Amino acid sequence: MSGSNPEGQAATEPTVDAGHEPEIGRDERRLRLFSFAVADKRADYLWVLRAFDAARSGYLVLLRADRVVELIDELSDRRVALTQLEVGVLLDQLHRWGVLERSFDGSRAATLADYRNRHYVYQFAPAGYEAYRAVEQVLRARPADGGLARSVLPELLADLEALAAANGAGDGRAVHRRLTSLDRSLTELAERAAHFYLALADLLRTTEATPETFLAHKDALLTHMRDFTSDLTRFGSKIADAIAAVEATGVDAMLGRAADHDDRPMLGRDERIADWATRWSGLTQWFTATAGRGEPSEADRMRDATIGAISTVLALLRRVTESRRGGISRDSQLRRLAAWFADCDTPDAAHALFDAGFGMGRPRHLSLAHDDPELVPADRSWWASPAVEISRTMAESGRPAAAGAPARIPRQEAAARRLRDAQRAEAARRAAAAADLVAGGLDDRVLDDEQTELLLRLLDSALATGARVSGSTRSWTGSEGKVVLTVSPCEGATLVRTVRGTLRLNNRRVSVR
Numbered sequence: 277m278s279g280s281n282p283e284g285q286a287a288t289e290p291t292v293d294a295g296h297e298p299e300i301g302r303d304e305r306r307l308r309l310f311s312f313a314v315a316d317k318r319a320d321y322l323w324v325l326r327a328f329d330a331a332r333s334g335y336l337v338l339l340r341a342d343r344v345v346e347l348i349d350e351l352s353d354r355r356v357a358l359t360q361l362e363v364g365v366l367l368d369q370l371h372r373w374g375v376l377e378r379s380f381d382g383s384r385a386a387t388l389a390d391y392r393n394r395h396y397v398y399q400f401a402p403a404g405y406e407a408y409r410a411v412e413q414v415l416r417a418r419p420a421d422g423g424l425a426r427s428v429l430p431e432l433l434a435d436l437e438a439l440a441a442a443n444g445a446g447d448g449r450a451v452h453r454r455l456t457s458l459d460r461s462l463t464e465l466a467e468r469a470a471h472f473y474l475a476l477a478d479l480l481r482t483t484e485a486t487p488e489t490f491l492a493h494k495d496a497l498l499t500h501m502r503d504f505t506s507d508l509t510r511f512g513s514k515i516a517d518a519i520a521a522v523e524a525t526g527v528d529a530m531l532g533r534a535a536d537h538d539d540r541p542m543l544g545r546d547e548r549i550a551d552w553a554t555r556w557s558g559l560t561q562w563f564t565a566t567a568g569r570g571e572p573s574e575a576d577r578m579r580d581a582t583i584g585a586i587s588t589v590l591a592l593l594r595r596v597t598e599s600r601r602g603g604i605s606r607d608s609q610l611r612r613l614a615a616w617f618a619d620c621d622t623p624d625a626a627h628a629l630f631d632a633g634f635g636m637g638r639p640r641h642l643s644l645a646h647d648d649p650e651l652v653p654a655d656r657s658w659w660a661s662p663a664v665e666i667s668r669t670m671a672e673s674g675r676p677a678a679a680g681a682p683a684r685i686p687r688q689e690a691a692a693r694r695l696r697d698a699q700r701a702e703a704a705r706r707a708a709a710a711a712d713l714v715a716g717g718l719d720d721r722v723l724d725d726e727q728t729e730l731l732l733r734l735l736d737s738a739l740a741t742g743a744r745v746s747g748s749t750r751s752w753t754g755s756e757g758k759v760v761l762t763v764s765p766c767e768g769a770t771l772v773r774t775v776r777g778t779l780r781l782n783n784r785r786v787s788v789r
Contacts, residue, residue: 309407311373317366323348323356324366325375325408328400338379338397341367367398375404428465429511432458436518443525448533455534459555462562469578473585498589505582512575515563527556706730710759713788718772728774734761735786762787 312321327347331339339347341364348356348363358366370376381397400408435458442450522530535548543551562574572580613633620626667677709726723731738761766785771778 305374306403308373309375309404310411312370312375313411315369320356320358320362320366321370322411323352323358324363324370326351328376328398329408329412332400332405337399338381339399340381340395340397344398367396370404371398373404374401375407377401377404428461429507429515431461432465433511433515433518435461436515436522439530440518440521440525443522443530443533446533448537451530451533452537455530455552455555458559462559473581498586501582501586501589505579505586508575508579508582512563512573512579515575519560519563523560531556714759718770718786718788721773723772723774725775728776730759731761731772731774731788734759735763738763760789762789 312318312325315321324344327344328339330347330351331337331343341360344363344367345358345360348358367376367378371378376398377400379397379399381395435454439451439454439458442454531549531552534552535545538548538552540548564573616629616633617626620629669675669677705726709724709730713723713727713730718731763781764785764787765783767783770781770784770786772781772786773779
């Protein structure tokens with residue numbers, strides 16, 4: 277029989293080797309593992325995976341659909357009713373997402389028809405189990421249980437003193453053990469502090485609605501933060517001195533000894549040294565200020581944050597106490613406002629109360645002008661006003677439409693070429709007129725239009741300034757022609773004949789060169 281399993285063992289279906297996938301494809305496949313957490317039937321998927329987790333704790337790995345149904349009934353106390361057919365569909369989908377691995381099991385087949393009916397058994401995929409654990413940790417997380425790790429500080433000091441002694445004696449195994457303990461302790465300190473401040477912020481946000489929760493724990497909370505601040509101040513300087521003592525024994529030698537006794541075979545010695553150097557740098561930055569930059573250490577920041585949190589808690593305690601004494605709080609105010617809304621006789625009165633209570637004025641049509649302003653008085657709301665046409669950009673993004681990219685400027689190449697040719701011809705005529713004017717002078721000749729225009733321009737400047745004037749003209753070839761015109765007083769008059777007529781200059785002599 278083709279594809280048979282005569283020994284009745286579970287034959288695993290062939291799977292794709294993910295080791296040859298590109299990096300992006302591997303990441304996308306891992307992200308698909310969390311699809312059950314956002315699917316429509318996420319609650320059912322979660323109960324199915326909880327059944328597999330419960331079976332795993334009892335050393336039962338492979339499960340069929342009927343056994344999953346039984347485990348769900350036991351775990352939920354029959355509050356969740358799923359049939360075997362529904363569970364089978366959920367299991368197949370989890371297999372397609374990669375959360376579960378599916379195998380074919382023919383051991384329960386009594387006939388050939390049952391064998392061909394493909395009885396499947398399922399188990400957690402390694403990555404799928406990690407995804408399920410991550411989701412469960414998020415669902416069961418209780419940040420309010422977190423606290424500041426005061427006991428870690430003396431442990432850090434003891435480990436640093438032992439590390440200095442071990443590094444000075446050249447004991448590599450002890451150096452690696454102490455560095456590992458320091459890394460674990462500092463990680464716990466940072467994580468618990470982060471959880472505590474998040475829980476404290478959540479408590480401060482919600483305590484106005486439930487002040488009893490805050491009042492019940494205020495004394496323990498304040499005492500806890502004050503004790504941690506005191507311990508951090510007392511041990512901070514000692515830990516900084518211990519770090520300096522360790523560095524005096526040789527940081528490079530310490531990192532080399534730790535790398536030699538590090539049992540991570542997939543990392544080379546240089547990579548292990550770089551990893552331990554990063555961890556040691558993080559430890560020193562936690563308890564010593566950054567040299568040359570004037571920045572405080574992380575311990576100083578945590579102490580300041582704790583002191584600020586104490587001040588915030590005390591201020592909140594004062595507000596809660598005053599509200600309970602006077603009987604006025606946000607809760608009582610909202611209840612009184614809700615009673616006023618319930619006592620309103622008409623919807624118009626309720627709308628007026630809403631406008632007065634929440635300060636919601638009537639909007640002005642997105643500040644856009646209507647075609648006919650008389651149809652939209654300033655005191656009319658949106659509901660009773662005609663619509664105003666707006667652009668698609670305004671409707672979709674709330675931003676006014678931009679002018680867009682500038683249009684392409686048309687280039688008149690032929691016209692520009694004609695203008696350049698005309699300018700070159702004009703420059704050539706002026707250069708020739710200047711050269712002819714200098715060569716022939718002004719006597720016994722009639723000046724043409726170009727020469728007359730040049731003479732009048734220079735003469736105007738000379739008479740205005742009373743000084744000798746020089747004029748320059750440049751030809752299209754780049755050569756320059758220079759004309760120097762001099763006007764001086766004399767007896768009589770100077771006559772200059774041009775094609776436009778005779779120019780008479782009384783008591784003035786004009787010469788060009």
